[in-house]
Amino acid sequence: MTKKKISIKDIAKLTNTSITTVSFVLNGKGRTSKDVAKLILDTAHENGYEPNRMAVGLRTGVSKVIGLLVENIGGPFFGEVAKVIEEEAEKLGYSIIYCSTNNSLQKGRNIIKMLSHQAVDGYIITPLKGLEKDIQNIIANGKPVVLIDGYFPKLDIPHVLVDNATSVYNAIDYLIKAGYRKIGFVTADLDLVQLHDRMNGYKEALIDHGIKVDNKLIFKLPFDQPKATSVMAMKGFLKQYKQMDAVFFSANYLGTMGLECIKELDLSIPQDIAVVSFDDTEVFSLYPPGITAVQQPVHEIAKSAIDILMAQLSDKNLDMSDTKLHIPAKLIERSSTTPKNT
Amino acid sequence: MTKKKISIKDIAKLTNTSITTVSFVLNGKGRTSKDVAKLILDTAHENGYEPNRMAVGLRTGVSKVIGLLVENIGGPFFGEVAKVIEEEAEKLGYSIIYCSTNNSLQKGRNIIKMLSHQAVDGYIITPLKGLEKDIQNIIANGKPVVLIDGYFPKLDIPHVLVDNATSVYNAIDYLIKAGYRKIGFVTADLDLVQLHDRMNGYKEALIDHGIKVDNKLIFKLPFDQPKATSVMAMKGFLKQYKQMDAVFFSANYLGTMGLECIKELDLSIPQDIAVVSFDDTEVFSLYPPGITAVQQPVHEIAKSAIDILMAQLSDKNLDMSDTKLHIPAKLIERSSTTPKNT
DNA sequence: TTGAAAGCGCTAACAA
DNA sequence: TTGTTAGCGCTTTCAA
Numbered sequence: 179m180t181k182k183k184i185s186i187k188d189i190a191k192l193t194n195t196s197i198t199t200v201s202f203v204l205n206g207k208g209r210t211s212k213d214v215a216k217l218i219l220d221t222a223h224e225n226g227y228e229p230n231r232m233a234v235g236l237r238t239g240v241s242k243v244i245g246l247l248v249e250n251i252g253g254p255f256f257g258e259v260a261k262v263i264e265e266e267a268e269k270l271g272y273s274i275i276y277c278s279t280n281n282s283l284q285k286g287r288n289i290i291k292m293l294s295h296q297a298v299d300g301y302i303i304t305p306l307k308g309l310e311k312d313i314q315n316i317i318a319n320g321k322p323v324v325l326i327d328g329y330f331p332k333l334d335i336p337h338v339l340v341d342n343a344t345s346v347y348n349a350i351d352y353l354i355k356a357g358y359r360k361i362g363f364v365t366a367d368l369d370l371v372q373l374h375d376r377m378n379g380y381k382e383a384l385i386d387h388g389i390k391v392d393n394k395l396i397f398k399l400p401f402d403q404p405k406a407t408s409v410m411a412m413k414g415f416l417k418q419y420k421q422m423d424a425v426f427f428s429a430n431y432l433g434t435m436g437l438e439c440i441k442e443l444d445l446s447i448p449q450d451i452a453v454v455s456f457d458d459t460e461v462f463s464l465y466p467p468g469i470t471a472v473q474q475p476v477h478e479i480a481k482s483a484i485d486i487l488m489a490q491l492s493d494k495n496l497d498m499s500d501t502k503l504h505i506p507a508k509l510i511e512r513s514s515t516t517p518k519n520t
Numbered sequence: 521m522t523k524k525k526i527s528i529k530d531i532a533k534l535t536n537t538s539i540t541t542v543s544f545v546l547n548g549k550g551r552t553s554k555d556v557a558k559l560i561l562d563t564a565h566e567n568g569y570e571p572n573r574m575a576v577g578l579r580t581g582v583s584k585v586i587g588l589l590v591e592n593i594g595g596p597f598f599g600e601v602a603k604v605i606e607e608e609a610e611k612l613g614y615s616i617i618y619c620s621t622n623n624s625l626q627k628g629r630n631i632i633k634m635l636s637h638q639a640v641d642g643y644i645i646t647p648l649k650g651l652e653k654d655i656q657n658i659i660a661n662g663k664p665v666v667l668i669d670g671y672f673p674k675l676d677i678p679h680v681l682v683d684n685a686t687s688v689y690n691a692i693d694y695l696i697k698a699g700y701r702k703i704g705f706v707t708a709d710l711d712l713v714q715l716h717d718r719m720n721g722y723k724e725a726l727i728d729h730g731i732k733v734d735n736k737l738i739f740k741l742p743f744d745q746p747k748a749t750s751v752m753a754m755k756g757f758l759k760q761y762k763q764m765d766a767v768f769f770s771a772n773y774l775g776t777m778g779l780e781c782i783k784e785l786d787l788s789i790p791q792d793i794a795v796v797s798f799d800d801t802e803v804f805s806l807y808p809p810g811i812t813a814v815q816q817p818v819h820e821i822a823k824s825a826i827d828i829l830m831a832q833l834s835d836k837n838l839d840m841s842d843t844k845l846h847i848p849a850k851l852i853e854r855s856s857t858t859p860k861n862t
Numbered sequence: 863t864t865g866a867a868a869g870c871g872c873t874a875a876c877a878a
Numbered sequence: 879t880t881g882t883t884a885g886c887g888c889t890t891t892c893a894a
Contacts, residue, residue, distance in 0.1 A: 233887035252603035261594035575871035
């Protein structure tokens with residue numbers, strides 16, 4: 179059982195051929211006679227030969243590893259993304275090294291540096307403001323990158339994410355048509371395009387319906403503070419403006435926290451306040467009376483990201499059109515937004 | 521920006537020394553004069569030198585990569601585990617390659633094979649029945665393994681997981697003391713030690729309280745069938761035995777599904793049926809009236825796993841005691857199990 | 863159809 | 879205190 183790993187040299191010896199021949203046969207570059215090829219293949223198989231990735235990597239500069247840099251691998255959205263990406267990558271013989279940034283620029287920087295030492299072949303990255311240079315560096319060094327869940331509006335870098343603006347626009351539009359007019363908007367106080375886009379979708383929908391944007395109805399929750407503090411703050415917001423008849427949460431953790439606040443404030447959904455959250459989760463489908471949510475096409479996002487990356491990997495001078503995807507979301511209508519009988 | 525990676529050789533040239541000297545300095549193996557050392561260090565730093573991991577790996581046989589094989593990286597438990605493990609590993613200069621088995625033996629096998637070609641330095645694995653040989657093989661080849669969330673009772677392999685039997689025992693004991701007597705048990709029809717242990721905890725608690733185990737109150741939900749089918753089956757079970765006054769779900773996805781069933785059956789918690797689930801999640805804390813759950817010490821499990829692995833990595837002939845951890849869980853009491861007024 | 867040999871970047875035994 | 883050199887396992891050019 180403790181058999182040492184067998185190498186190409188061993189196989190050459192075993193078959194009375196040269197390492198060159200073995201290498202060619204094993205890599206399917208036909209130039210050898212059928213007999214020899216078969217013998218080598220059989221011997222390799224019998225002995226459980228497997229190429230040493232380090233050696234191949236050192237020689238060819240290809241590691242068959244992809245770096246995945248997400249905000250939080252433990253979260254529902256990124257967890258699912260990670261799963262799909264891994265499954266797709268595995269089919270193609272790639273492995274995934276993952277890291278979480280927790281929205282910290284510093285951490286993102288370090289990790290990119292670390293991954294580049296690891297000599298990964300490509301990257302899938304959740305972008306952060308300030309990471310532009312680092313990412314452009316990667317690309318300048320010839321490694322492909324696909325951004326996920328965000329993008330740099332001014333840079334020409336492939337990305338795939340949900341169509342934030344439109345999907346929020348649609349959700350707000352839906353609320354308005356259901357009779358709600360004083361719609362609050364809760365977001366995180368983070369400078370991320372995806373959040374700005376969501377906010378814009380919200381504002382545009384209001385404006386298109388002739389409703390004035392009221393900044394008092396917009397609440398930016400500070401990031402990275404203790405949960406109790408956040409709950410307190412959010413309760414404060416929800417309580418303060420009793421005239422609010424609906425509220426939109428722009429991220430799933432905000433929605434979940436919002437439900438907790440609403441419960442503690444003893445408000446009923448949707449009678450006292452209608453609720454919609456971005457990013458559907460099990461909580462929203464289960465929590466009574468059922469929370470309407472914007473469902474991200476997680477699977478499609480993940481699949482597209484890996485597809486685009488692989489395309490770049492196999493064809494360096496790829497046509498870069500069709501590598502910037504804003505995929506429509508689906509509004510899952512539940513009873514938290516029942517039409518209002520005004 | 522498109523600067524090619526700089527190598528040890530370049531530094532040697534730049535500093536008029538030899539690659540040996542550079543290597544020694546960079547690895548902190550003092551044997552060089554202070555002046556030369558400083559010069560080399562500075563030059564390396566200025567040029568952003570970073571060792572080529574492939575080369576180091578090929579030469580030393582150490583990849584600084586750990587393989588993480590879990591049931592489902594997208595799930596709440598494993599997602600959190602993955603996050604902690606990554607954070608700890610990163611501090612120590614290790615990266616994590618992850619894979620999900622989805623409880624498929626075949627997939628687990630393939631992945632272990634694949635990881636071993638990747639030449640990972642160590643493994644953290646969620647064991648599956650049938651994977652014993654493969655795992656023993658890894659160990660025989662000198663790579664350390666720590667099992668997580670499960671173990672092989674007959675094998676002497678380090679592992680860390682929650683104390684399943686005791687924690688379920690305590691939960692059932694709590695239910696009984698709260699006045700419930702006809703307690704159902706829902707589990708997955710998978711042959712996993714952790715599930716058996718949970719079932720045993722359930723049975724023992726009943727027996728210790730002089731309650732007879734009624735197999736009709738135990739339901740094993742087939743794994744890997746469409747969700748609708750599972751819901752149907754579980755509803756069937758919950759409906760069939762109206763005399764059941766409480767039910768224990770032995771996994772979080774079962775608990776969540778159970779809530780859905782209970783809702784559809786229009787039963788109220790805890791009046792019609794009290795509910796406890798294994799593995800606390802956000803759903804349970806939020807879902808009215810609050811679902812009592814067995815909270816796994818996720819953080820501690822993950823931390824211990826990586827610690828034990830690292831200990832083995834740094835000291836091959838480690839004392840193997842203290843490497844088999846069954847960590848106590850905490851019962852989070854909520855209103856789904858309010859004492860019964862009989 | 864085959865093989866010898868160079869070399870990817872690094873470590874470390876050995877020599878000076 | 880420093881440098882020369884072999885070699886980790888592999889791919890690939892060049893020659894036979």
